[in-house]
Amino acid sequence: MSTTYSRLFEPIELGPVTVPNRIFQPPHGNAYGLGQQQTDFRAEKARGGFGLIVQEYSQIDETTDVTPVDSGYLHDDETIPPQKRMVDAVHAHGSKLFVELWHGGATAGNYGSRQPPLTSSQRPTGRNYTPKAMEREDIRTVLDAFGDAADRARRAGYDGIELHAAHGYLISQFLSPFYNDRDDEFGGSLESRMRFFEDAIERVRDNVSADMAVGARYTIDERVDGGLTADGDGIEVMRRLSDDLDFWDVDIGIKQSIDDMIGPSRRHEKNYQMDYLKAATRELDVPVGGAGRITDPDDAAALLEENYVDMIGMARQSISDPHWPRKVKDGDVDRIRECIGCNICVSQSRQGIPLVCTQNPTVGREGDWPPETYEDAADPKGVLVVGGGPAGMEFARVMGERGHLVHLKERDDRLGGRVTFEAGLPELGEWNRVRDWRAAELDRLETVSVHTGPRAEMSYDDVRTYGAELVVIATGAEWDETGTTSSSHQPVPGWERDHVLTPTDAIATDLSGQTIVIFDEEGYNVSAGVAQSLAADNRVIFVTPRASAFQETLHTFERRTIFTALYDLGVEFVANHTLEEVRDDEVVASNVYSGDRRSYEADAVVFTTMRESNDDLYRSLKADAESLRSSTEIESIHAVGDCVAPRRIADAVYAGHELAREL
Numbered sequence: 276m277s278t279t280y281s282r283l284f285e286p287i288e289l290g291p292v293t294v295p296n297r298i299f300q301p302p303h304g305n306a307y308g309l310g311q312q313q314t315d316f317r318a319e320k321a322r323g324g325f326g327l328i329v330q331e332y333s334q335i336d337e338t339t340d341v342t343p344v345d346s347g348y349l350h351d352d353e354t355i356p357p358q359k360r361m362v363d364a365v366h367a368h369g370s371k372l373f374v375e376l377w378h379g380g381a382t383a384g385n386y387g388s389r390q391p392p393l394t395s396s397q398r399p400t401g402r403n404y405t406p407k408a409m410e411r412e413d414i415r416t417v418l419d420a421f422g423d424a425a426d427r428a429r430r431a432g433y434d435g436i437e438l439h440a441a442h443g444y445l446i447s448q449f450l451s452p453f454y455n456d457r458d459d460e461f462g463g464s465l466e467s468r469m470r471f472f473e474d475a476i477e478r479v480r481d482n483v484s485a486d487m488a489v490g491a492r493y494t495i496d497e498r499v500d501g502g503l504t505a506d507g508d509g510i511e512v513m514r515r516l517s518d519d520l521d522f523w524d525v526d527i528g529i530k531q532s533i534d535d536m537i538g539p540s541r542r543h544e545k546n547y548q549m550d551y552l553k554a555a556t557r558e559l560d561v562p563v564g565g566a567g568r569i570t571d572p573d574d575a576a577a578l579l580e581e582n583y584v585d586m587i588g589m590a591r592q593s594i595s596d597p598h599w600p601r602k603v604k605d606g607d608v609d610r611i612r613e614c615i616g617c618n619i620c621v622s623q624s625r626q627g628i629p630l631v632c633t634q635n636p637t638v639g640r641e642g643d644w645p646p647e648t649y650e651d652a653a654d655p656k657g658v659l660v661v662g663g664g665p666a667g668m669e670f671a672r673v674m675g676e677r678g679h680l681v682h683l684k685e686r687d688d689r690l691g692g693r694v695t696f697e698a699g700l701p702e703l704g705e706w707n708r709v710r711d712w713r714a715a716e717l718d719r720l721e722t723v724s725v726h727t728g729p730r731a732e733m734s735y736d737d738v739r740t741y742g743a744e745l746v747v748i749a750t751g752a753e754w755d756e757t758g759t760t761s762s763s764h765q766p767v768p769g770w771e772r773d774h775v776l777t778p779t780d781a782i783a784t785d786l787s788g789q790t791i792v793i794f795d796e797e798g799y800n801v802s803a804g805v806a807q808s809l810a811a812d813n814r815v816i817f818v819t820p821r822a823s824a825f826q827e828t829l830h831t832f833e834r835r836t837i838f839t840a841l842y843d844l845g846v847e848f849v850a851n852h853t854l855e856e857v858r859d860d861e862v863v864a865s866n867v868y869s870g871d872r873r874s875y876e877a878d879a880v881v882f883t884t885m886r887e888s889n890d891d892l893y894r895s896l897k898a899d900a901e902s903l904r905s906s907t908e909i910e911s912i913h914a915v916g917d918c919v920a921p922r923r924i925a926d927a928v929y930a931g932h933e934l935a936r937e938l
């Protein structure tokens with residue numbers, strides 16, 4: 276290991292617990308529940324060298340519930356045995372496992388338990404319920420529940436407790452003047468607002484063993500007007516409570532500013548939370564950990580060296596590459612699969628859909644697909660892969676790892692396919708890591724040769740005569756030119772006019788000083804990126820049949836930054852409208868509910884409605900599969916990725932990986 280990184284691997288004492296290094300996974304949910312999948316997932320990070328793992332937010336009793344997310348629980352004794360197994364699995368690799376005790380307060384709708392959501396003060400939630408301001412007996416009940424949950428955590432064998440006092444959940448709803456306007460001993464002055472937190476710490480301390488650490492997840496800056504700030508009460512709370520805690524796991528942002536809490540790479544620089552934390556780290560004797568788009572080992576080492584934090588937290592990076600610490604230690608820094616900050620992970624888990632990752636297709640399948648471990652091919656084959664986008668690259672990589680002899684053909688001058696296009700859109704540059712990591716791995720593999728450029732284009736006859744035994748077609752998808760939507764299933768009349776463009780054409784064309792109508796049903800990164808790109812030099816009118824633009828970015832937390840950027844550029848939005856017709860210099864749009872029609876001036880029109888598979892080559896080969904098998908070396912023909920069904924990049928990578936594991 277380079278001495279540069281040695282500080283990362285120094286042990287650190289969190290009260291009575293010695294953590295073997297300073298690299299930890301802050302709590303993060305995954306909607307995997309408490310079964311074997313959860314155990315395998317956390318144990319993989321321990322195997323990959325994370326010194327401390329904090330199991331996700333775990334419900335302490337029935338007055339709060341995680342519905343619809345199958346998440347962490349400590350509300351009854353039945354939750355103990357599976358967590359005991361998880362603790363043992365993590366300990367087997369020498370790492371420590373803490374658990375985060377969570378009460379959601381106003382933020383938990385309690386749709387499962389049907390109990391009234393409880394909080395410090397009755398304030399709007401922006402949803403279809405308003406919570407109850409807790410009476411004194413509610414407060415006693417919940418404080419007791421913190422104690423009982425800590426007792427269960429002790430019995431499960433956890434090494435420590437992290438109280439969830441962050442993100443606008445119950446404890447932070449007491450701490451924060453943004454939520455708390457009580458006038459009793461639990462509200463008003465800072466001292467009174469801290470009382471609930473202090474009492475919760477006491478209850479937890481009363482129920483853990485002397486060898487367990489007790490710390491807190493804490494939001495030092497809430498990033499809302501009227502909330503805690505890092506240079507005000509935010510740090511003051513830490514000053515006053517540091518004698519009671521063994522560590523702090525500090526971050527920024529609450530529900531109302533969630534895009535700052537789990538910042539996407541769009542407008543959130545690497546290490547973006549560190550400036551909020553450094554004063555506390557430098558002033559307090561208690562260790563402070565922090566996270567926020569830390570992915571680079573040099574940065575991580577420097578952040579420790581310069582006392583920004585005492586421990587490096589990586590939630591998303593630990594998902595994207597659970598072997599980050601081991602790779603740093605082994606000198607394999609170049610092989611780290613860096614997170615791209617797309618937030619596909621959290622967009623799924625927060626809706627109760629099991630977590631997946633764009634960069635790491637093995638996530639959630641660690642039991643049967645151990646990351647970085649591949650089964651040697653019993654009978655290595657000659658494999659031809661046509662198409663070097665995310666699915667083709669991932670497939671070729673895993674087949675190469677398994678010992679097959681792979682030729683990867685990409686007709687463009689470089690690998691990447693759609694990733695290269697999408698990462699070229701404004702503010703998505705880090706998405707290129709999907710391509711670049713795979714390109715570097717392919718380069719390293721002696722079993723794989725990559726051919727790019729026009730001469731690598733493969734026709735039916737080229738494939739037929741190539742001599743490969745396995746043929747995999749990964750030719751991706753193209754944007755539809757006709758503007759067909761889910762509700763019309765018909766081309767927009769006038770779609771064939773010259774000034775109607777696909778997103779790729781629009782970016783490749785020199786457009787300026789024009790009025791451009793974008794007709795969108797994608798609602799995600801391509802329409803946002805094309806709009807942002809074009810709006811720099813044109814007037815852009817964004818028409819969508821959806822109730823709002825960019826609905827697919829609601830849970831990736833990119834919505835605010837996208838809308839901010841586009842409003843700054845003067846983009847005009849026309850929601851709930853479909854396109855009836857494209858004319859020479861205008862379009863006709865109609866309201867999807869009232870049917871009212873209106874014309875908009877348009878020098879150019881861009882459709883970001885749907886993509887269609889490029890599957891002609893695959894289908895023609897497949898149609899002749901029998902004769903090809905008898906007349907050539909070809910044994911089987913497969914299609915993979917967008918060539919089968921155009922979906923997210925994450926799905927293309929997964930499909931490539933899955934096929935290569937299973938062939």
Ligand SMILES: Cc1cc2nc3c(=O)[nH]c(=O)nc-3n(C[C@H](O)[C@H](O)[C@H](O)COP(=O)(O)O)c2cc1C
Pocket residue numbers: 301302303304305331332375439441492526536537538566567568569588589590591592620621622624630
């Ligand atoms: C999928 C996902 C789930 C999360 N769940 C939790 C959670 O259960 N409790 C919590 O305190 N923070 C949670 N977080 C926030 C992370 O702990 C972390 O603060 C945030 O992701 C920023 O760190 P990162 O850039 O290293 O990901 C979650 C983050 C992600 C990506």
Ligand code: SF4
Pocket residue numbers: 591592594595613614615616617618619620621631632633634635
């Ligand atoms: S889904 Fe995206 S943001 Fe989440 S860990 Fe994977 S690469 Fe990072």
